[in-house]
């Protein structure tokens with residue numbers, strides 16, 4: 395059974411997609427053992443509680459320094475003994491020690507087809523604003539392993555979504571969530587839970 399901790403900062407629609415997929419069997423051999431948010435008002439915490447999943451808030455604002463927060467965050471994550479950490483809209487910089495400890499055991503969902511519209515400053519609606527400003531015809535989402543960079547780890551799965559005439563950033567964001575994020579994030583978790591993902595020469599490989 396794959397023990398996963400999901401880390402969130404906002405509405406938690408990706409967390410909900412994971413919860414639903416675990417409950418309906420689309421994601422096999424997996425248990426969500428904890429949800430952690432840096433934002434005490436994150437609706438994602440409510441979603442976890444509704445499904446009796448242990449949930450807690452750990453905010454940098456509550457610590458005298460980032461270093462002390464980083465230590466506490468890693469301590470709290472380790473306490474769940476996770477096999478996999480899922481960053482689902484988590485907007486806090488991951489402590490370097492956590493990246494090392496969970497190398498190739500921590501994944502992130504990014505709302506673009508990496509390497510497009512990613513890296514520092516590209517998050518949430520800003521990604522879709524940039525895509526519309528550039529005039530791309532295809533966008534999408536990416537699930538990747540987390541490394542020391544920003545959105546730079548091995549890409550595991552991507553899904554493309556068409557830009558439609560008249561799209562606003564909000565409309566495009568919702569389509570990317572519905573048609574891509576909420577599908578590929580659970581799919582990657584199921585693949586990992588069933589031993590189908592490995593990293594070879596810095597590239598993620600999915601076996602049949």
Ligand code: GRF
Pocket residue numbers: 402403404405406407408409438482483484503504505518571575
């Ligand atoms: C999603 O757009 C995801 O791609 C990005 O942050 C957002 C989180 O949304 N990383 P939610 O909290 O899952 O609704």
